[in-house]
Each structure stands twice: as C-alpha cells, then as structure tokens.
Amino acid sequence: MVKRVTIIILLAGLLLTACGGLVSQYEEAKYSVLQSQGDIEIRQYEPKLVAETVAQGTRDAALNTAFSILVNYILGENMPATEIAMTVPVTQAAESQKIAMTAPVLQQELGQDIAMTAPVVQRGDRTDWVIQFVMPTQYTLATLPKPNDSRIAIKEVEGNKVAAIRFSGSASDQTIREKEAKLRAYLNHHGIDTQGSAMTAFYDSPFTLPFFRRNEIMIELK
Numbered sequence: 001m002v003k004r005v006t007i008i009i010l011l012a013g014l015l016l017t018a019c020g021g022l023v024s025q026y027e028e029a030k031y032s033v034l035q036s037q038g039d040i041e042i043r044q045y046e047p048k049l050v051a052e053t054v055a056q057g058t059r060d061a062a063l064n065t066a067f068s069i070l071v072n073y074i075l076g077e078n079m080p081a082t083e084i085a086m087t088v089p090v091t092q093a094a095e096s097q098k099i100a101m102t103a104p105v106l107q108q109e110l111g112q113d114i115a116m117t118a119p120v121v122q123r124g125d126r127t128d129w130v131i132q133f134v135m136p137t138q139y140t141l142a143t144l145p146k147p148n149d150s151r152i153a154i155k156e157v158e159g160n161k162v163a164a165i166r167f168s169g170s171a172s173d174q175t176i177r178e179k180e181a182k183l184r185a186y187l188n189h190h191g192i193d194t195q196g197s198a199m200t201a202f203y204d205s206p207f208t209l210p211f212f213r214r215n216e217i218m219i220e221l222k
Contacts, residue, residue, distance in 0.1 A: 026100075026101055026102050026103040026203075027100065027102045027103070027136050027137065028102065028103045028104070028203075029045060029046075029048055029102065029103070029104065029134045030045070030046045030048075030137065031043040031044060031045040031046065032044050037186070039165055039166050039167065040163065040164070040165050040166075040182075040183060040186055041163070041164050041165075041166070042161065042162075042163055042192075042221070043161065043162050043163075043164055044159065044160075044161050045159055045160055045161070045162060046159050047156065047157060047158055047159045048134055048135070048137075048156075048157050049134070049135040049140070049141060049144060049154065049155070049157070050106075050132040050133065050134055050135060050155050050157055051070055051073055051074075051132065051133045051135060051147065051152055051153070051154055052070075052130055052131065052133075052152070052153055052155060053066045053069050053070060053130075053131055053149075053151050053152050053153070054066075054110060054128060054129065054131075055069075055128075055129055055131060056127045056128055056129070057129075059107070059129065059173060059176075059200075062107075062128075062129040062131070063105075063107055063129070063131060066107075066129070066131035067105065067131065069149060069151055069152065070131065070133045070152065072149065073099070073147045073148075073149060073152050074098065074099040074100075074101060075098060076096040076097065076098055077096065077147065077148045078096050078099075078146055078147050078148055079096060079145060079146050079148060080145055080146075081142060081143050081144055081145055081146055096145065096148075097145045099136065099139075099144075099145065100136050101133075102133065102134045102136055103134070103202075103203040103204075104134070104201035104202055104203045104216065105131065105132070105133060105201070105202045106131065106132040106134070106199050106200070106201055106202075107129055107130070107131050107132075107199065107200045107201075107202070108129065108130050108132075108196075108197055108198070108200070109128070109129055109130075109197045109198075110128035110129060110130050135154075141154070141156055160220055160221075161220070161221045162218045162221060163183060163186070163192065163194070163218070163219050163221055164183075164216045164217065164218045164219075165179050165180075165182060165183040165186075165217050166214065166215070166216050167179055167215050167216070167217075168210070168211060168212065168213055168214065168215065169210045169211065169213065169215075170210045170213070171200060171202065171213075171215045176200060179217045180198045180219075183198075183217055183219060184219070187219070187221075192221060193221065193222040194219045194220065194221055194222065195220050195221070195222050196219070196220050198217050198218065198219050199217070199219070199220075200216070200217060201215065201216040201217075201218055202215055203215065
C-alpha cells in the first residue's frame with residue numbers, strides 16, 4: 001500500500017513539473033510594480049503588440065473559440081510582414097512563420113464600461129468578447145507576420161497603468177465576479193479612478209492543475 005502511494009505521489013510530481021513548467025517558458029508582457037498590497041498590484045505596462053479577435057457566446061465558449069483562431073495564427077496561418085516583389089515565373093511561395101506563445105491570454109467584454117460605483121454583476125446575456133494574445137517583444141508592427149484569417153486584427157497597445165488582483169484555481173464566473181468586486185472595492189477605497197471594463201488574464205497552459213494556475217483580473221486606471 002505504501003509503495004503504491006509513493007508511486008502515485010511521484011507520478012503527480014512529474015505531472016506538476018511537466019504542466020507547471022510550460023508557463024516558465026513563456027515570455028510575459030513587461031511591466032513594473034508601482035505598489036502592492038496582498039494579492040493586489042498597481043502596475044505600469046510597457047507598450048505591446050497584440051493579436052486579437054472577437055468571439056460570441058458565454059465567457060468560456062468565446063474563449064475556446066477565440067483561442068483556437070489565435071493559436072492557428074501563431075502556429076503558421078500567417079504570411080511574412082515584408083512584401084516580396086512579384087517575379088515571373090513565381091518559383092516559391094513566401095513561407096509562414098511560427099510565433100512563440102506568450103503570457104497572459106487576455107479576455108474582455110466588448111463595449112461594456114462599468115462605472116466605479118456600480119455593482120459588479122455577471123449577466124447571462126453577455127455575448128461579445130475580445131480575446132488577445134500578446135506578441136513577443138522581438139516583433140514590431142513592421143516585422144510581425146500578417147494573419148491569414150480576417151477575423152484577427154493586429155494592434156499596438158500603448159503603455160498603460162492597471163490594477164491587478166491575482167488568484168489561483170479555476171477562473172469560474174463566480175470567482176471572477178468575487179475577485180473583480182474585491183479589486184474595485186480596493187480602488188474605490190483609495191480613490192483611484194478606472195476606465196473600461198475588467199479584463200481576465202490567463203497565464204497557464206490548460207493542462208496545468210488548477211491549484212498551480214495563475215489568473216488575474218485587471219482594470220485599467222485613468
């Protein structure tokens with residue numbers, strides 16, 4: 001019995017290493033921490049490039065749909081950014097490029113600004129979501145491969161200041177509501193003004209065990 005338990009523990013350890021190790025390989029969007037209190041941070045983010053798409057449905061369904069679209073882009077459904085002069089005959093097509101995965105994956109409700117003093121409510125009729133992959137810092141707008149899928153837009157995001165609250169486990173609708181409410185209460189207490197709707201950030205592979213996942217709720221500050 002003891003031997004069997006030991007084997008199970010060893011296998012679990014290997015699984016955690018394999019799953020959790022995926023995250024450490026990802027480049028993360030660059031920021032500096034301006035202040036922190038417990039699980040809440042005020043951050044200054046550097047400018048970044050993102051690939052984004054809009055998906056409809058529940059939060060989970062939209063995330064899954066958009067994730068598939070964006071993964072195809074970074075796996076090679078793209079074309080080189082530099083135009084190639086046309087010659088006769090055409091002997092070779094321009095090759096697509098694989099783009100490294102980065103963290104986090106961002107999800108935000110489209111066109112829904114929430115006032116600072118409004119109650120935080122997760123409505124069942126939310127249907128439009130913006131999902132973004134942050135692009136590796138090695139690329140510029142001029143060098144980043146162009147997506148073949150017209151549903152994907154490449155955007156430059158200016159540096160901005162955000163408040164973030166970090167949590168582990170599964171990012172369920174209830175947990176997201178609770179964490180957003182806690183973050184907004186903190187900002188309201190300190191008289192910090194916000195703009196736009198909250199954004200959910202996912203840092204880990206779907207294969208990472210929930211206890212070891214890093215999730216965040218972010219709100220942009222004025």
